[in-house]
Amino acid sequence: MDIAFLGLGSMGLPMARNLLKAGHRLKVWNRSADKARALEAEGATAVGHPKQAVSPGGVAITMLSDDAALEAVALGANGFVPALGKGLHISMSTVSPELNRRLAKSQHAVGGALVAAPVFGRPDAAAAAKLNIPCSGSEAARARALPILATLGQRVQSFGEDPGAANVVKLNGNFLLLAATQAMAETLAVAQAAGLERRDVMDFFTSTTFACPAYLVYGGRLADEDYSAGGFKLSLAAKDLRLFSALAGGHNLPLRGLLEQRFQEAMDSGLGDQDVTALAQTLPRK
Amino acid sequence: MDIAFLGLGSMGLPMARNLLKAGHRLKVWNRSADKARALEAEGATAVGHPKQAVSPGGVAITMLSDDAALEAVALGANGFVPALGKGLHISMSTVSPELNRRLAKSQHAVGGALVAAPVFGRPDAAAAAKLNIPCSGSEAARARALPILATLGQRVQSFGEDPGAANVVKLNGNFLLLAATQAMAETLAVAQAAGLERRDVMDFFTSTTFACPAYLVYGGRLADEDYSAGGFKLSLAAKDLRLFSALAGGHNLPLRGLLEQRFQEAMDSGLGDQDVTALAQTLPRK
Numbered sequence: 001m002d003i004a005f006l007g008l009g010s011m012g013l014p015m016a017r018n019l020l021k022a023g024h025r026l027k028v029w030n031r032s033a034d035k036a037r038a039l040e041a042e043g044a045t046a047v048g049h050p051k052q053a054v055s056p057g058g059v060a061i062t063m064l065s066d067d068a069a070l071e072a073v074a075l076g077a078n079g080f081v082p083a084l085g086k087g088l089h090i091s092m093s094t095v096s097p098e099l100n101r102r103l104a105k106s107q108h109a110v111g112g113a114l115v116a117a118p119v120f121g122r123p124d125a126a127a128a129a130k131l132n133i134p135c136s137g138s139e140a141a142r143a144r145a146l147p148i149l150a151t152l153g154q155r156v157q158s159f160g161e162d163p164g165a166a167n168v169v170k171l172n173g174n175f176l177l178l179a180a181t182q183a184m185a186e187t188l189a190v191a192q193a194a195g196l197e198r199r200d201v202m203d204f205f206t207s208t209t210f211a212c213p214a215y216l217v218y219g220g221r222l223a224d225e226d227y228s229a230g231g232f233k234l235s236l237a238a239k240d241l242r243l244f245s246a247l248a249g250g251h252n253l254p255l256r257g258l259l260e261q262r263f264q265e266a267m268d269s270g271l272g273d274q275d276v277t278a279l280a281q282t283l284p285r286k
Numbered sequence: 287m288d289i290a291f292l293g294l295g296s297m298g299l300p301m302a303r304n305l306l307k308a309g310h311r312l313k314v315w316n317r318s319a320d321k322a323r324a325l326e327a328e329g330a331t332a333v334g335h336p337k338q339a340v341s342p343g344g345v346a347i348t349m350l351s352d353d354a355a356l357e358a359v360a361l362g363a364n365g366f367v368p369a370l371g372k373g374l375h376i377s378m379s380t381v382s383p384e385l386n387r388r389l390a391k392s393q394h395a396v397g398g399a400l401v402a403a404p405v406f407g408r409p410d411a412a413a414a415a416k417l418n419i420p421c422s423g424s425e426a427a428r429a430r431a432l433p434i435l436a437t438l439g440q441r442v443q444s445f446g447e448d449p450g451a452a453n454v455v456k457l458n459g460n461f462l463l464l465a466a467t468q469a470m471a472e473t474l475a476v477a478q479a480a481g482l483e484r485r486d487v488m489d490f491f492t493s494t495t496f497a498c499p500a501y502l503v504y505g506g507r508l509a510d511e512d513y514s515a516g517g518f519k520l521s522l523a524a525k526d527l528r529l530f531s532a533l534a535g536g537h538n539l540p541l542r543g544l545l546e547q548r549f550q551e552a553m554d555s556g557l558g559d560q561d562v563t564a565l566a567q568t569l570p571r572k
Contacts, residue, residue: 097375120495132494157490166508168480169487173495174411179469179541180462186539187458190530193537194383196445201455202471204443208418209406209459212498243474251479252570253472255465258544284538 003055012063014127015135086111096108097164104163113141118170136165185280227278235272290339297347300413313339335364372397383450390449399427404456422451471566513564521558
């Protein structure tokens with residue numbers, strides 16, 4: 001299949017690679033062109049702007065960092081939406097549900113469709129094609145997207161027709177993850193102060209009641225105090241939390257408020273480029 | 287082996303049953319005597335006060351609701367510590383690390399030892415002998431306790447010599463659990479307000495990033511809004527949180543503070559006898 005892949009960041013790049021490996025023909029675009037050119041050695045065709053990547057009636061996948069980037073790529077000066085026409089836009093970025101609803105309308109206006117399919121998993125899960133993917137959009141569009149999503153992930157679950165729904169799920173999941181990160185950071189501080197080894201305590205939890213990727217991956221980093229970049233950037237987590245808060249709207253949820261404060265503090269402390277687990281570094285000292 | 291089992295609540299009763307099934311001879315005591323008598327049909331001997339259950343040099347297991355109950359049973363008027371003498375006290379209640387350290391000293395003073403071995407798991411896990419058990423105490427005492435603990439649980443992990451250590455782990459684990467409960471309650475409120483089914487969202491999370499008992503069990507109840515009693519009583523969770531806070535001491539941990547407030551509110555709303563997930567009912571309405 002001919003696929004346009006737009007956005008080759010730490011997630012997009014391994015995802016595009018898996019599509020190439022599966023035999024698809026890719027036209028790729030990235031804001032900084034060097035990443036797109038690097039993929040040419042693996043069989044992709046690099047193009048100069050988003051519109052050049054798509055063909056009428058074809059498939060375009062977007063994997064960008066935030067609402068502004070996605071909106072520019074889709075509807076900006078060289079935006080691909082008109083050129084994609086009757087085609088399918090698979091929107092995989094972690095963005096607001098509202099933006100996906102708007103882009104679905106824009107694509108629909110030119111005869112096409114949008115499936116929202118944000119992903120759970122860090123870059124290593126993307127490389128291993130083990131992403132978990134909630135998706136939503138019209139039934140026909142989802143049916144067309146499914147084989148592509150199955151190439152990228154290990155589980156795809158549909159959340160119905162609303163093109164905003166999948167991103168509601170994604171933002172909720174990230175909220176759970178950030179809450180767990182804060183909880184683990186506090187727990188490990190208390191355990192360490194009581195004379196226990198952080199690793200021993202986390203290993204026990206992740207072998208029993210909390211034996212799941214969220215605690216294994218983020219708890220592992222927290223246990224080892226490894227806050228280096230390479231996974232889920234703190235600044236992106238802060239962005240996701242703002243989107244969750246916008247979604248929650250007038251709903252006064254106490255933990256949401258606390259996490260907003262905590263992430264603001266972490267950003268103000270200059271931790272934005274580190275891993276999200278660097279949140280632990282802003283805990284008040286005993 | 288002859289074992290004294292003290293405390294036949296919703297956790298103690300199925301645990302005592304598993305020891306009987308494994309062929310041990312049990313003398314059992316409970317504050318309300320009917321539960322002890324009920325176990326006589328299964329081969330146990332019911333006694334009138336804690337001291338009568340133990341024999342010098344033997345093994346005593348305690349599974350009581352809080353510090354006050356355990357202290358009374360161990361050191362009160364008919365407390366068992368002197369009568370147990372050179373024996374082994376396996377202290378399985380969720381109590382303060384400090385109390386276990388004190389009881390270890392008392393037992394040591396008469397030639398015996400204490401192993402702290404609090405448990406993770408709800409009554410159904412206790413019945414299935416699938417508890418997860420952190421333990422701590424002197425090496426010899428742990429070696430003696432191990433076969434008994436292996437009869438009650440699926441995983442036993444040692445945390446060294448300090449008889450307080452295992453309860454530090456237990457209180458930390460419950461803190462993680464209560465934080466996850468609050469996070470799931472907020473998430474599901476937002477998802478529902480956005481038009482999604484609570485069950486669909488939770489099923490996705492518990493099949494992927496959060497596929498572990500904490501989220502499956504507590505998330506399942508929250509998804510279904512089933513706050514009925516029978517699992518982990520909210521008033522006991524509030525007690526555990528107070529113990530965690532005492533442990534954290536001067537450490538100003540923001541999520542701990544928030545959960546303390548939330549549980550106080552839930553207790554004030556008369557939810558103490560419901561399941562811990564009833565915490566969701568005190569979320570501010572949109």
